[in-house]
Amino acid sequence: MTAGEMTTEVATTRSSGLDWKKLLIGAVGMWLLGWGLANLFLSFGYYPDKYGSKVVIALLALVAGVGGAAILFFFLNMFVEGLPDRISAKLMPYAYVLPGVGLIGLMLLYPVLQTINYSFANEDSSKYVGFQNYREIFKDDEFWQSILNNVLWLLVVPAVTVAIGVVVAVLADKLSTQGEKVAKSTIFVPMAVSFVGASAIWGLVYHYDIGEKQTGLLNRIWTGLGGKAEAWLSISDFRLNSFLMMVILIWLQAGFAMILLSSAIKGVPEETIEAARIDGASELQIFWRVVIPQIKGTIITVFITVLILVLKVFDIVYVLKNGLDKTNVIANLFFQELFANDQAGRASAIVVILLLAVTPVLWYQVRHFREEEANR
């Protein structure tokens, strides 16, 4: 990194008054950087042939993007340092916070307000229609299907993921050091797999062939046990297809749960377990009464993390079923309304419902954070 060179330049003696040179270089630098980057990226879009090959563009984009961000802070810092000391000290924190927090404002806070705004407008956001969109989605069966499915996902996935995470963490702890390492890595591998990749993997497992010969693993096992081959993901009785898709998400997330829970379990003081053992508690009692209460905090953290992920579940349902056969979920319904049906108003109303659904989690997060700060 160029940090070394950059810092030595700044290390001149600090004057207490206004430093015109720094101020000017900082301001002009930021302006030039922004202007240069904007033009560079526009030229990638408009004149890709001038660069010869895609690889050249790729490398240039990489260097400009990462370097640009670093140099931005360099000039920003210089600009603020150029101000008189008193103002500079007051302004510096805001300068450091601004790029990050500004982006949060632009990409998360502003869109929340805008989406609420759009949800009261028509299909291309050109005219306000009052509560029309909400009335329409509440009358829509598909919406209630999606809500029901989302609730099922929420009830099943976080709980099962945490349970598997705890079981693996506890049992792996009882294996030999080598065995523990192998087992944990194996469970963890899917964490690096995309939802689309996982859908491809499990699509093969659930595969159904018309005709006698089955190439899907599940059908092969099922027919081997004497059952009849089925197109599993089309069976909506008892929401079987939804449950089969939940398996995919659990398979993906269990490793994440396991790794955090495992480190929490290893942090449980040995004395507390030893004391319980001396008192004659069984291994099962020790687990429920001694270990679990001490890792409660981590369990809740993991549970909430998976819960937030499940609220937004989209890729698996979209890729494998696109919401057919009663598998629809809120995030996929939103996608259909916005891009397939061109109903921006209704799509926004659906997101507002999703926002309302996350509010309790949000409130909990903030409260939890405040408690932790108080304990610091």
Place this chain on the structure above:
Amino acid sequence: MSVMADGRRRSPFAIVVMVLLCLLWTIPTLGLLVTSFRTRDAAATHGWWEIFSSGWTLDNYDKVFNGNEMGTSFLNTVVVAVPATIIPIMFAAFAAYAFTFMDFRGKDLIFVAIVAVMVVPIQVAFQPMLDLLGPRGLGISGQYIAVWLLHTGFGMPLAIYTLRNYMSTLPRTVIESAKIDGATHFQTFWRLIVPMSVPALAAFAILQFLWVWNDLLIAKLFLSPGNSTVIVKLQGLLGSQGQGQELLTAGAFISMVIPMIVFFTLQRFFVRGLTAGAVKG
């Protein structure tokens, strides 16, 4: 009952359950891997476990690497993922530094807001951002930079939160003495705080890289077809039963290898970086 090398008793129950779980966790992926080495016809007529049947081939991988579309999409994925991992870390590290070591008005309020927006679903941003970045707005939708900006914004709350939690566990005396030695904040940041925060930076880098590399929605909506990522291409293949179906398994497998390498190289930082500063409750 037998005893292990370190003197603990061997638990047969743990061994049996863990072996079963590990099989359940690997067999589906193994199926994909085996299928990726089969011709299209062989994959359609034989289960992948019938390893003694014919129809083995390396063609699928050859086509993925040398075929125009897939090869380009891998390059695109790298160009999207690397800056979209590093830029948010840089922005967040500066912000986290200010939240940890500097005092300013509105600090607590802004930070609580950051904790709150961690929960906001990114779906809220699609329509407003398509308007803002699209032809009606800045006109950068479809370009890499649009996707970098989006990933930077969406990753920012978690990044600032994780980094601040970690930085607040660093000894304050080090920063105080740097100040006395006349170091500016900019110097303290690069020379002291960044090197000391490596575990947290690496832990967040893993999460963000996995998330960006594996992302479907943002890449699909905000990248022009020529710039689109491998995940988007795979999703296209999954939806179609037609041409290129045999590329799906090989492409999917390669798309998993790179994030796995990144993860296993950096994993020793993962837990330490993520859990530091979180008070156990």
